[in-house]
Amino acid sequence: MPEIQVLPKDIAELIAAGEVIERPASVLKELTENAIDSGATRITAELKRGGVLFLRVTDDGCGIAPEQVKTAFLRHATSKIRAKEDLESIFTLGFRGEALASICAVSKTEVLTRQKDAELGTHYVIEGGEEAVFEQSGCPEGTTVIVRDLFYNVPVRAGFLKKDTAEGNAAAAIFQKIAISHPEISFRLIRENRTEFVTPGDGKLFSAIHAIYGKDFTRDLLPVQYAEAAQNGISVTGYIMKPLYARPNRSHQLFFVNGRSVRSFTLINAIEEAYQTLIMTGKYPVCVLCVQIPPRIVDVNMHPTKAEVRFSDEKRVYNAVYFAVLSALRQHHLVYEFQMPQQEITPEHILPEKPQRDWFAPVAGTDSNTPAAPLFAKPQEMPQQPASPAMPAQTAPASVQTVPAPSFSYRAAVNPAPFAAEPSAPAVPQMPVPAPPASDVPPPVSVRDVLPPPPQSELLSAFPELMRQPAAPPPSAPLPDEPSARNDAISEIQRAEIKVLGELFDNYVLAEAGDQFVMIDKHAAHERILFERFRRRECRDRQALLSPVKVLLTEDELTALEEHTELLGNCGFTFEFDEKPIAKLTGVPLSCADLDLDALAAELAEGCRLDRAEPDRHLLDDKFHDLACKAAIRAGTHNTREELQVLAEEVWEREEIRHCPHGRPVMFLLSKYYIERQFKRIQD
Template identity: 40%
Template sequence: MPNQIQVLDPHVADLIAAGEVVERPASVVKELVENAVDAGAHTLTVEIQRGGMAMIRVTDDGGGIPTDQCQTAFLRHATSKLRTAQDLAAIGTLGFRGEALAAIAAVSRVELFTRTAQCDLGTSLTLEGGQVLSQEPAGCPLGTTLVVRDLFYNTPARLKFMKRDAAEGAAVFALVQKLALSHPGVSFQFIRDGKRELMTPGDGKLSSALYAVLGRDMALGFTPVRGEGEDVTVTGFVSLPACCRGSRTYQHFFVNGRPVKSKLLMAALERAYENQKMVGKFPGCVLQLQVKASQVDVNVHPAKTEVKFLHERQVFDGVYYGVLSALQGETRHPTVTFAPPQPSPQAGSGGEQRPPLQPAQGKPVLRDAAGALLRPLERAYTPASPLQGESVPGFSPKSAGKSTDFCGNVDKPVENVEKPRPAAVPRPDTPHRTPSVPQQAPAPQLKLKVPPAPLGGAEGAPVPPPSLEEEAPWRLAGEILQTYLIVEQGDAVHLIDKHAAHERMQFDRMKAAGYQPMAQALLAPVVFTPAPEEGEVLLNHLPLLAQFGFACEAFGGGALVVREIPDYLEPGQVEPALSEIAGQLLTGGGADPQAARDAVLHTMACKAAVKGGQRNTREELLVVVREVMAGRVKYCPHGRPVAITMTRSQLERQFKRSS
C-alpha cells in the first residue's frame, strides 16, 4: 500500500463528490427541481427518457442565471444562497451547498439555456464531463432549461449498479409527486418517454395537489389537519382509520417545504392512531410543518432528506395532537341513499299497461356527511318488489348485504339495514295465522378459507386427522383473545400464535406443492392507483402474479385494473394484498425468480391463514397445535416465533411460590 500523501486530481475529486450527490437519475431531478423552486418558479416541467439515464430535462420560469455567472454556477461550492457562516444557522432555501451542478456535470453531458428578465437574449452553455465546451447567445424564454444526457457515461463502475429503466423512471416519478405535494403553489408537469403522467394546478391549495397526485379515491379517504403549538404549525391531511394501507408508502412529511424522512414524525403520527386502526395497517399523510429556521438543522445528511429539531418534544406534540384532534373531530360515516327511479313507459308491446317500477329499484349511491359522492355500490343487492317477484339484473349473492367504506372497499356487512322479506301468504286449505317473528340466526363461526395442510414426512404426505386428543402427550387447554392457544405438556405451558403457525403451514404447503390457486373473474374489475414504485414492480411481475390468480394490467395514469383474483380473496382485499406483494418484491429481491416467488408466497400464505380474532372450532385448532408440537412449525415466513414456552418453575417464581 503506498504511503505517499498527495492531492487528488481535480477530475477524480469531482467524480468522488458526484458519487455523494448523484446516486441515480432521481437524485439529479431532485437537485434541479430544488434549484428551480429556489429561483421562484411558478411552473415546472420534468421530462425524462429511458428512466432518466438517456435524458433529463427540467424547465422552469424562474429568475434565470445572468450570462456572466453561467460558468460559475458549475464550479464546486458556488452558490447564491449562502454568504457567511451565520447563514447556516437559519437556512431557508432547499439547496445551499453549491455542489449539485458541479457533481451532475462531472458525470454527464449538460446543456443549459437560461435568460433573466433584464436581458432580451439568453445564454446557451454546453459541458461534458465537467468541462465547458461552448457558450454562446441564444434565444430562449424567461427562466432556465437544463438538459442532462448520458448519465454516468464516464463512470462505468456506477453505471452497472443502475436498475432497469422502468425502475429508475418510477423512482423519478415518485420524487416528482413528493415535490409537487411539498409545493402546491408550483404547477408541476411530469413527462416520461413523451407521455404526460402528472399535472398539478399550482393554485396553492394542498387539497388540489393531493387530488392530482394521489387520485380521487385516495383523496376521499383523507381528512384535513390543522394544529399549532409552541413555535410549530402543522397543516395537511391524514387518512381516515378505515383507509390505512399495508405499508408506509403514503406517508409524506415536509419541514419548511423540504421533503424529509423522520422517525420522530412517523412515531407521532402513528401514536395518534392507536386503538383506531387495524393491526398491521399504516396511516397515510401529507403533513407540512412550519418551524423556525433556527430550530431545525437541515445540514445533517448529504441528500438533505433528514433533519434534526432543537425541541423534539414540541414537534412530536404538535404532530400528535394535531392528528388526534383531526381524527376525533371527524364525524363522517358512509350512508346509503337511493337514486330516484327511472321513468318507465306505461304501455308495453300490444298496448298492454305495465305497472310502474317500484322505488326500491333505484341504484344505491354512497355519499359522505358533506354530500360528496363516493364510489357507487356497483355490486350491491337491490331487492325487487315482493309483489312483482322479478329478479334484479346485476344481483350478486356474494356481495349482498355489503357496504362501501370511504376507500371504496366493499367488505363490511350492513348491520342497520334489514333486508325486505316477501309477505307471508296463507295456504287456501288452512286458516289464516299471524306469522311468527323469525328468530335471529346465531352468528356463524368463521371457517378456515383454505383448509390447513398438515405436513408429514419429507415427501409431504398428509398426516391423518387426529383421532383422540388424549393420545397426544400434550393437552389443548384453551384459547385466549381468540388468537393464542394454551397447550399443556408435562411441566411446561406453551402459548401458540395460531395465525403465525397456520401462516407457516400454508407457506410450506404452497412452496412444496407448486401453489396454483383457482382464479375467479370479477364482475366489476377493481381499479386502483398504487405508489409509482409499487405499480412498476407489479407490472414487471405480471406472469408471476398470474400464477397466483391475479389478472392485472395497466389502466393508464399509473392505475392498475384487476380482472381476476384468487378464490379466497374478497374484492375489498385486492388492493392491500397487491400492495403487500409489491412491498415484498421491492425488499425481497424481485430480480431473483425464486426469491420473487417466495415473496409472493409470503403474502398469499398470510392472506389464506386463519386470522387473530377469528373464531375456529376445536378440531381446526388441533390441526395447528399438532404441527407445532411435532416440531414441524417453528417460525412464521417472516421469521417470528410461533410459540413461546414457560416452565412450571418460571410460573412459580412469578407467583413467589418457589423457594
C-alpha cells in the same frame, strides 16, 4: 509509507459527485429544487429511459445572468447564503452549491437560460466537468437544464443502476413529492413522451394530491389543521386517511418540513401512536403532512441529500404532530360507505354462449359403454287405420281435407356395393280429416271489437283530482369527494335517529337512519365499548365474587399490582393482598364474570408489571384489548330487538366507537341513492 498527495480536480469532483448524485432521481430532485428557489410558477420534467439517457427540467423562474452561468457550475457556488449565521435561518431548498457541479461532473449537461428583461439568453454546454460551448442564444424566459448520458464517464457507478423502468419510477416518486409540497406551482411530468400528471398550481394541497393520486385516493382523506398558541410556533397542516384504508407499508407516509420532503422517525412514531387501536396489526397509516418549524430548531444539513432532518426539541415536534393527527381523527367522522362495484357490461353477459363441442367425448361405438348406431336406419312403417264403414277410404267428400303422405329418404351409402338394395316403403293411405261442424265456426268480428280502449287519461279527464300523483321525493345524492363537504354531509346524516330493523347471521345489526341503511358488527362494536370503559376507568357495574380467586405472583408482579390498585378499581377489578405472595381477586366487571378469572388475574398482574417498567408504551392497554375481545358479545349469539337498539344508539352517537381495538371497522352505511340505483330506479 506511501506518499501523500492532493487528488487531481477531476478525481476529487467524481468522488464528491458520488455523495450527491446516486441515480437519475437525485438529478431530478436537485434541478427541481433549484427551479423552485428561482421563483418559478411552472416546472416541467421530461425523462427518457428512466432519466439515464435524457433528463430535462424547464422552469419559468428568474433565470441566470450570462456572467454568472459559469460560476453556477463551480463547487460551493450558491446564491442562498452569505455568512454562517444564514445557516440558522434557511428557507430555501438548496444552499450548499454542490448540485450543479456534481451533475456536470458525471454527465453531459446543457443549459439554456434567460432573464426576464434580457433580449438574448445563454447557451452553455459542459461535459464531464469541462466546458464545451458558451454562447448567446435565443430561448424563453427561465432556465432549461438538459442532462444526457448520466455516468457515461463512471462505468462502475453506471453498472449499479437498475432497469430503466425502476429508475424512472424512483425519479417520478421524487417529483411527485416535490409537486405535493409546493401546490402553488404547476408541475408537469413527461415520461417516454407521455404526460403522467399535471398539477393545477392553484395553491391548494388537496388539488395537488388529487392530480397525482386520483379520486379514489382523495375520497377518504381527513383534513389536519393544528398550530401552537405561541407566535411563530410549530404548525401542522395536510391530510390523513381514514384508518380502514391503512397500507401494508409506509410508502404513502409523506412528511414535509418547511417545504422539504424528509424522513423522520420522530414524525413516523407520532402519527402511528395517534392511530393506535384504530388500525390492524401490520398496517400503517397514510398521510400527507406539512410541518412548519422555526429554522433554528431543525437541522437539514445532516444528510448529503438533505433527506433526513434532526430536531433540537424532538418532544415538542412529536407532540405537535401527535395531537394534530389525534384531533383530526376525533373531529371528523370515521364512517364508511359500502363500495358498490361497477360491473362492466360486455356482450358475453347478454348473448347466450354458443354450444361447445366436447372434443374429448368418445365417439359413438368406440366406447364399450356407448352402443354403436347402425349406419343405415330402416324407416318405421306407419300403421294403417281401418276404413270407416260410413266413409270409404277410396273416396273423399268435398268437406274432407286430404293430408299428403310423408316422404322418407335414405342416406346414400359411401360404398353401397356390398349391401343389398333395401325394399321400398309401402304406400301410406291418405288420412281423412273431418271438417269442423257449423256450430263451431266463430261469428263475424266487428272492427269496433278489436280497437284498443281509449286511454285512461281521457276517461278520467273529468276527475282531475284522481289524476294528481304524489310527487316522488328526490333521491339522496352520494356523499361528496371533498373532505370538508363530505364531513359536513356525514354530520347531517348522523342527526337522524337510528332504528333497528333486525339482525343478520346473529352478528350484524341492520338499521336505518334517515336515507341510510346501517350495518353494525355487534361483536366489534361491543368490544370497542368495553375497551373504552377500561381505558377511561369507567366501571358501570361490578360483581363481587363469593369465593375470591387466588393467584400466586412474583414480587415484581405483586408490587406493580399494588401500585395499580386504584386504577384497576376504577375499571371494576378489586384485589386483596393479605396473603402475600398470593393476591386475591374479589370483584370483576359484570361483563367479565364468565371469563377464566384465574388467567385474567395473572394477565392483569403481568400487564401492570410491564406498564410499571415502561409506562410510556401503555402496555396495560394491550391487556385491556384482549380482555375486551374476550368479554364482548360473541358472533352467533342471538339478542333481542331491545338489546340491539341500545347497542346501535350508543354506536351511532359516540364518535370513538368506529373501530374495534384491533382496527376492524364497526359500521358501514349504504345510502338510498345506491340502493335505488342497483334496482334501476335511478339511471346514471
